[in-house]
Amino acid sequence: EAGVVQSPRYKIIEKKQPVAFWCNPISGHNTLYWYLQNLGQGPELLIRYENEEAVDDSQLPKDRFSAERLKGVDSTLKIQPAELGDSAVYLCASSPGTGTGTSSTDTQYFGPGTRLTVL
Amino acid sequence: LAKTTQPISMDSYEGQEVNITCSHNNIATNDYITWYQQFPSQGPRFIIQGYKTKVTNEVASLFIPADRKSSTLSLPRVSLSDTAVYYCLTLAGTGRRALTFGSGTRLQVQP
Numbered sequence A: 001e002a003g004v005v006q007s008p009r010y011k012i013i014e015k016k017q018p019v020a021f022w023c024n025p026i027s028g029h030n031t032l033y034w035y036l037q038n039l040g041q042g043p044e045l046l047i048r049y050e051n052e053e054a055v056d057d058s059q060l061p062k063d064r065f066s067a068e069r070l071k072g073v074d075s076t077l078k079i080q081p082a083e084l085g086d087s088a089v090y091l092c093a094s095s096p097g098t099g100t101g102t103s104s105t106d107t108q109y110f111g112p113g114t115r116l117t118v119l
Numbered sequence B: 001l002a003k004t005t006q007p008i009s010m011d012s013y014e015g016q017e018v019n020i021t022c023s024h025n026n027i028a029t030n031d032y033i034t035w036y037q038q039f040p041s042q043g044p045r046f047i048i049q050g051y052k053t054k055v056t057n058e059v060a061s062l063f064i065p066a067d068r069k070s071s072t073l074s075l076p077r078v079s080l081s082d083t084a085v086y087y088c089l090t091l092a093g094t095g096r097r098a099l100t101f102g103s104g105t106r107l108q109v110q111p
Helices: none
Strands: A006-007 A010-013 A021-024 A031-036 A044-050 A051-058 A065-068 A075-079 A089-097 A114-118 B007-013 B019-024 B034-039 B047-048 B053-056 B061-064 B070-075 B084-092 B096-103 B105-110
Touching: A006 A089, A010 A021, A021 A089, A021 A114, A031 A075, A044 A065, A044 A075, A051 A075, A065 B070, A089 B070, B007 B019, B019 B084, B019 B105, B034 B061, B034 B070, B047 B053, B047 B061, B047 B070
Parallel strands: A010 A114, B007 B105
Antiparallel strands: A006 A021, A021 A075, A031 A044, A031 A089, A044 A051, A065 A075, A089 A114, B019 B070, B034 B047, B034 B084, B053 B061, B061 B070, B084 B096, B084 B105
């Protein structure tokens, strides 16, 4: 079974430029998550989708960040414009259940992440 | 807002048993506790999940006391390849609840 796929793996851009990250979850997984991970810290949730609906985007900085999950499968996370402080690893995860938290069906499977460097 | 607390780092030697404790005082009745492992340049990987008492799989054991305000991940006979960051995950927040990882414990296994 293929895991969560993310691209690109690395991205270097100059500040004020736009950037987009792509995620393909494990087939059949209803729930998709985008996390941000700063160096030396744990992942922080940005947005959670159940199928194509964003059910928790309370921590997504909506002035510059946007996300979409077309047809409830692939997802794209965009930053426009990027700032120096956005340099981090952006992780995508998926899980088979549609629970609101850590129920037994909500085991999350993570992709390798996209390392963003903003110069 | 629920919060988990873990030791920042731990050191061990190959062949030893390692126990990492996570505190989660505000865990809700229906919440599970999940532990993840993360190597550099990789996403976190699921290790084990439990609700109460004890859970064991081929990788680790998870001990949860009756009050469920803490949990302990036990790694038997660690090897160098167990060097990683270990995260404790519970449901956090109120209302529109967010998923929050703990601060993570950096385990360094030495020969």
